[in-house]
Amino acid sequence: GNSVTQMEGPVTLSEEAFLTINCTYTATGYPSLFWYVQYPGEGLQLLLKATKADDKGSNKGFEATYRKETTSFHLEKGSVQVSDSAVYFCALSDRGQGGSEKLVFGKGTKLTVNP
Amino acid sequence: DTGVSQNPRHKITKRGQNVTFRCDPISEHNRLYWYRQTLGQGPEFLTYFQNEAQLEKSRLLSDRFSAERPKGSFSTLEIQRTEQGDSAMYLCASSLTQGTYEQYFGPGTRLTVT
Numbered sequence: 001g002n003s004v005t006q007m008e009g010p011v012t013l014s015e016e017a018f019l020t021i022n023c024t025y026t027a028t029g030y031p032s033l034f035w036y037v038q039y040p041g042e043g044l045q046l047l048l049k050a051t052k053a054d055d056k057g058s059n060k061g062f063e064a065t066y067r068k069e070t071t072s073f074h075l076e077k078g079s080v081q082v083s084d085s086a087v088y089f090c091a092l093s094d095r096g097q098g099g100s101e102k103l104v105f106g107k108g109t110k111l112t113v114n115p
Numbered sequence: 116d117t118g119v120s121q122n123p124r125h126k127i128t129k130r131g132q133n134v135t136f137r138c139d140p141i142s143e144h145n146r147l148y149w150y151r152q153t154l155g156q157g158p159e160f161l162t163y164f165q166n167e168a169q170l171e172k173s174r175l176l177s178d179r180f181s182a183e184r185p186k187g188s189f190s191t192l193e194i195q196r197t198e199q200g201d202s203a204m205y206l207c208a209s210s211l212t213q214g215t216y217e218q219y220f221g222p223g224t225r226l227t228v229t
Binding site for chain 2: 097098100104
C-alpha cells in the first residue's frame with residue numbers, strides 16, 4: 001500500500017539555522033503531497049501542498065518540491081524561528097472507495113528551535 | 116467559518132465502558148474523515164463519509180467501532196466495550212467535494228482508557 005517515510009526526530013536547531021526534514025513516499029499513481037504542522041496543544045494545520053510533479057508548495061518561508069524521480073517531498077526553510085517549534089507531518093492523498101482522498105501520514109518529526 | 120470542532124476534548128473512561136465523540140465539520144464541507152493518532156505516530160485513517168453516506172472503512176475500525184453522520188452534518192464515533200489499546204487521540208477532518216481535497220482538522224478528542 002501507499003506509505004510515507006520521514007526522517008526521525010527530534011531535530012534541535014538554533015534560531016536562524018537552515019532546516020531540512022526529509023520525506024519520501026511509495027505510491028501507485030500520482031498522489032497529492034502535503035506537509036502538516038502541529039503546534040503544541042493545537043490541531044493539525046496544513047502548511048503547504050503540491051498536487052503534481054515538479055510543483056513547489058510554499059508557505060510562511062517553508063518550501064517543498066514534488067520530486068517524482070526520487071519520490072520525495074523534502075521540507076526546507078532557510079532561517080527558522082523559535083515559533084517554528086512544532087511537530088511536522090508529511091502526508092500523501094490515497095484515493096480509496098467512494099472517492100475518498102484519505103491521507104497517509106508519516107510518523108512526524110519534532111522540531112525544537114532554541115533562541 | 117468557525118473551523119472543525121470536536122467534543123469532548125478529553126475523555127477518561129474505564130475499560131469496558133462505551134464512549135461517543137462528536138465532530139462538527141466546516142458547514143459547507145461534504146466530506147468528513149475520522150483518524151486515530153497514538154503517541155509518537157502520525158494519524159491513521161479510520162473512516163470516510165460523503166454527505167451522510169459512509170463510503171470507506173479502514174481495517175482498523177473493528178466491530179466495536181461505529182460511526183454515523185445523520186443528515187450529512189455532524190458526525191459521531193462510538194466505541195463500545197473500550198479497551199486500553201483504544202487510548203489515543205481521535206481526529207476529525209473535513210473537506211470540500213471538489214478542488215484540491217485539502218482536509219481541515221479539528222483539535223481532536225483525547226481518549227484515555229483506564
